[in-house]
Amino acid sequence: MASRDSNKPRSGYTQLLSGTDGYHSLTTARAVNLDIHHKHCYQICRFLRGKTAGSAIDYLEQVIKADGWIEDPENPDKYKRRSEHHIRRQARAIPYVRRSRKGKGGNTMAGHRKGKMGPGRFPVKASLAFIQLIRSAMENARHRYEGEIDDIDEMVITHLAAHRGQVRRAFRPRARGRATPNNHYQVNLEIFLEAREGDGDWDEDGDEDLF
Structure with a gap:
């Protein structure tokens, strides 16, 4: 059961494990006590909700190029770091919309990126953690609904949160x-994947028109 006090760590899922209208085949995954920044996680969660699992991973793979990370040709599920400048120039940013200056209002203190995005950053370390989380949920779906779902990549992220x-x-x-306390707050991530019932009016790639 999750604590109501936001200053205390939360254990277990914070969302009811019930399906969403218009979807079926709920699959979940969690990652606990990750050494990443919770403010970056909030922005990534907000951006990825509603996207398909495949399109979310494809976008995050573009984000991590900002630090030279690319997919390893020999191990498709792993990444390696390269120093070529043309790789870094291909990176895409995560939109930052939340005001981060507490009590002062104003913008997010993030530079504007190319295209229609506005303020954005390249949270590489957090993006790598989210890629692993999404892939874990996809593997859970393959194991649980083997033969029932045609394309796992098309499952939709109906819930994604960081606590x-x-x-x-x-x-x-x-x-x-003397000594000064230097405490670090770790992050718990949770994700729900669900398959759509019918096509509806959903964008097939699950992406927003940002570029």
Whole structure:
């Protein structure tokens, strides 16, 4: 059961494990106590909700190119780092829309990116964690609904959220034998994948018109 206090770590799913109208074959996955920034996770979750699993992974693979990460040809599920500048120039950003200056309003302090996006950044470390999470959910769907779903990549992300995990406590040594607490809040991620019933009015690639 999740704690109502946002300052406490949350364990278990925070969303009811019930299907969404118009969808079927619910599949879930979680990742706990990840060493990534929760503010980056919020922006990624907001951007990926409603997309298909395949299109979400394709987009995140473009994001991690900002730090030189590309798919390993020998191991398709793994990535390797390259230093070529043309790889970094191919990177796409995650839109940052939430105001991050607490109590001061204003913008997100992120630069505007090319296209119709506006403010955006390249959260590479968090994107790698989300790729692993989505692939874990897809593998769960293959195992649970073997032979029932034709294309796992077309399953829709109906729920994606990031919550506070455990606190990794540490201390920074100071002069005269003193020490300053240096605590780090870890992140828990959760995802729901569901298959659509019929075509409807859904965009086939599950993507927004940002470019």
